[in-house]
Amino acid sequence: VNLRVGVIGAGSWGTTVAHLCAHNASTVLYARDPAIAGALNSTGENPRYLPGRALHPALRATADIGEAAGGADAVVMAVPSHGFRDTLRSLRPHVGDAAPVVSLTKGLEGRTRRRMTEVIGDELPGRPAGVLTGPNLAKEILAGRAAAAVLAMAPADAPLAERLRDVFCAGDFRVYTNTDVVGAEIAGATKNVIALAAGISDGLEAGDNTRAALITRGLAEVTRLGVALGGDPATFAGLAGIGDIVATCVSPQSRNRHVGERLGRGESITGIVASMDQVAEGVKSTPVVAALARWRGVDMPITEEVRAVIEDGRPAAAAYRALLDRPPTSETQR
Amino acid sequence: VNLRVGVIGAGSWGTTVAHLCAHNASTVLYARDPAIAGALNSTGENPRYLPGRALHPALRATADIGEAAGGADAVVMAVPSHGFRDTLRSLRPHVGDAAPVVSLTKGLEGRTRRRMTEVIGDELPGRPAGVLTGPNLAKEILAGRAAAAVLAMAPADAPLAERLRDVFCAGDFRVYTNTDVVGAEIAGATKNVIALAAGISDGLEAGDNTRAALITRGLAEVTRLGVALGGDPATFAGLAGIGDIVATCVSPQSRNRHVGERLGRGESITGIVASMDQVAEGVKSTPVVAALARWRGVDMPITEEVRAVIEDGRPAAAAYRALLDRPPTSETQR
Numbered sequence: 228v229n230l231r232v233g234v235i236g237a238g239s240w241g242t243t244v245a246h247l248c249a250h251n252a253s254t255v256l257y258a259r260d261p262a263i264a265g266a267l268n269s270t271g272e273n274p275r276y277l278p279g280r281a282l283h284p285a286l287r288a289t290a291d292i293g294e295a296a297g298g299a300d301a302v303v304m305a306v307p308s309h310g311f312r313d314t315l316r317s318l319r320p321h322v323g324d325a326a327p328v329v330s331l332t333k334g335l336e337g338r339t340r341r342r343m344t345e346v347i348g349d350e351l352p353g354r355p356a357g358v359l360t361g362p363n364l365a366k367e368i369l370a371g372r373a374a375a376a377v378l379a380m381a382p383a384d385a386p387l388a389e390r391l392r393d394v395f396c397a398g399d400f401r402v403y404t405n406t407d408v409v410g411a412e413i414a415g416a417t418k419n420v421i422a423l424a425a426g427i428s429d430g431l432e433a434g435d436n437t438r439a440a441l442i443t444r445g446l447a448e449v450t451r452l453g454v455a456l457g458g459d460p461a462t463f464a465g466l467a468g469i470g471d472i473v474a475t476c477v478s479p480q481s482r483n484r485h486v487g488e489r490l491g492r493g494e495s496i497t498g499i500v501a502s503m504d505q506v507a508e509g510v511k512s513t514p515v516v517a518a519l520a521r522w523r524g525v526d527m528p529i530t531e532e533v534r535a536v537i538e539d540g541r542p543a544a545a546a547y548r549a550l551l552d553r554p555p556t557s558e559t560q561r
Numbered sequence: 562v563n564l565r566v567g568v569i570g571a572g573s574w575g576t577t578v579a580h581l582c583a584h585n586a587s588t589v590l591y592a593r594d595p596a597i598a599g600a601l602n603s604t605g606e607n608p609r610y611l612p613g614r615a616l617h618p619a620l621r622a623t624a625d626i627g628e629a630a631g632g633a634d635a636v637v638m639a640v641p642s643h644g645f646r647d648t649l650r651s652l653r654p655h656v657g658d659a660a661p662v663v664s665l666t667k668g669l670e671g672r673t674r675r676r677m678t679e680v681i682g683d684e685l686p687g688r689p690a691g692v693l694t695g696p697n698l699a700k701e702i703l704a705g706r707a708a709a710a711v712l713a714m715a716p717a718d719a720p721l722a723e724r725l726r727d728v729f730c731a732g733d734f735r736v737y738t739n740t741d742v743v744g745a746e747i748a749g750a751t752k753n754v755i756a757l758a759a760g761i762s763d764g765l766e767a768g769d770n771t772r773a774a775l776i777t778r779g780l781a782e783v784t785r786l787g788v789a790l791g792g793d794p795a796t797f798a799g800l801a802g803i804g805d806i807v808a809t810c811v812s813p814q815s816r817n818r819h820v821g822e823r824l825g826r827g828e829s830i831t832g833i834v835a836s837m838d839q840v841a842e843g844v845k846s847t848p849v850v851a852a853l854a855r856w857r858g859v860d861m862p863i864t865e866e867v868r869a870v871i872e873d874g875r876p877a878a879a880a881y882r883a884l885l886d887r888p889p890t891s892e893t894q895r
Contacts, residue, residue, distance in 0.1 A: 362773035373885050374770035375777075377892055399885055403892035436708035439696035439808035443709075443800050450798070460798075464784070465892050466777050469803055474773035477811045551707050551733055558711055558737040558799050 241305025257295035308334030362474030410458030419509030421445035430491015575639025591629035642668030667749035696808030744792030753843030755779035764825015
């Protein structure tokens with residue numbers, strides 16, 4: 228494929244996706260920190276987030292955002308939700324009028340409760356917007372192990388989605404197309420909430436049965452939210468939904484599950500966040516998801532308890548007990 | 562509740578369910594081996610399958626199947642699928658005409674490909690039949706940890722299901738009712754196939770992403786089978802489906818996942834089975850599920866590869882590679 232791709236954000240996942248794209252397209256990775264860009268160009272590694280992992284030799288990095296995005300046939304956004312809009316604004320002079328913009332971000336904007344493709348529509352109007360999501364732990368993919376993801380773009384952009392899929396597919400990393408952008412983004416934004424809940428249950432040593440029940444009921448409540456917002460339940464039953472939830476909830480590599488586990492052991496959220504290098508998106512997105520659910524009148528008991536632990540300092544054990552004490556009914560009435 | 566319950570089969574799960582019922586009803590557990598029945602009555606433990614776990618003091622055991630079932634208000638069947646029909650035949654003189662029979666068995670009859678409640682209908686016609694299923698690792702439940710299950714009975718038996726639910730609920734073991742018997746049984750019978758596949762991927766050290774993708778696509782194919790047989794997709798998205806699959810696929814305690822892991826490391830199925838104490842239902846049910854799928858024209862690629870590993874001695878690595886080499890398409894076309 229004779230394309231140029233700009234990847235914006237050199238965290239572990241942005242770097243990994245840039246590495247995948249470099250197999251198929253001329254790819255430039257934007258790192259805000261010039262030291263990371265320089266090290267990547269001289270050593271072929273991202274020394275901060277993926278030390279010791281050799282990246283594709285054709286991948287180039289830059290600390291000049293215009294150099295990464297200018298002339299790009301596609302722009303890939305790998306920045307946290309809280310910096311997403313400002314980064315798009317700084318990209319505006321550089322992104323072509325018809326260049327598709329693909330979000331890798333699993334979160335919602337705090338102030339507006341908007342999805343990342345909605346923020347793209349606000350700041351870069353007219354560009355086709357999409358989301359790449361799924362059960363994708365960066366280190367395993369860099370190690371060449373098999374993984375699958377979903378690229379969701381609006382039905383009108385289906386031919387474009389097919390072409391972009393071929394940019395992301397490399398080795399045993401497989402990408403499926405999907406037209407449910409709302410479902411894919413809500414699944415991605417909410418899975419970290421469920422990962423926090425699963426981590427809390429692990430920290431409380433609640434066991435495998437409980438974790439499985441939490442994942443099941445968590446999937447049910449995030450599906451309810453997605454459907455209320457116009458998403459398709461099938462998306463939540465697929466890679467973007469249950470696939471990503473399972474990978475995140477059982478992997479020792481997940482930052483959000485890890486935060487939950489420490490909450491379950493009784494640590495405070497402030498201390499946990501202060502001790503971590505990269506953002507755990509769920510800590511920021513949980514209150515936003517809870518607010519969105521209340522606004523839309525969707526019952527999300529697990530999300531509400533995780534929010535109370537994070538925002539109100541509710542003890543994790545009390546939150547867990549509250550979930551257990553809800554009366555059992557018929558399964559579909561949950 | 563002033564009821565009498567007979568639990569037939571004293572493996573780890575039958576014993577655990579009998580222990581739960583003993584909190585709410587006069588419960589007698591049938592153990593084929595008189596030594597187990599005797600030990601249970603004298604020590605309050607099941608020395609073979611759950612050594613060191615104290616059972617409810619009111620639970621009694623017997624090696625006389627008529628004593629366990631005679632006069633019981635409900636009969637609970639906890640025997641493997643291959644002995645299910647014969648056990649029902651020996652129960653026939655003892656089970657009341659209106660006594661409900663609840664299956665705990667996650668499998669299909671090999672010769673007939675029938676579900677356990679269908680076998681109950683064949684052998685004990687007229688009795689209300691149901692199934693109790695979900696993410697329920699016996700040892701965690703005996704240790705008093707929280708877990709949730711589904712009791713599925715036909716819509717006409719809904720009031721009975723409500724009463725039976727109260728027999729099974731004890732401590733933090735919660736039971737939800739559901740009217741989709743077909744879905745609940747197919748989910749239970751097929752989850753061990755997916756657990757074998759997940760174990761194989763673990764044995765091949767394929768990683769967390771791959772396991773999550775396998776679980777997702779496995780859920781999709783067992784849902785397709787369930788729907789083709791008249792089940793409700795919502796059941797597969799609930800505790801009986803995704804809940805049980807997650808618990809089984811990630812728990813080190815699962816026999817089926819364990820068998821898969823050894824297959825993935827290159828051991829033969831014969832050697833693995835010979836080395837194990839209790840049956841791994843998936844080894845027996847995988848060929849039956851695969852046959853049922855072919856018979857109904859349902860595409861189940863993961864099940865078919867697991868079957869080939871078990872029945873044809875196909876190397877696990879080759880089966881895994883074959884799944885990866887299927888062309889990626891749109892997610893819903895998988």
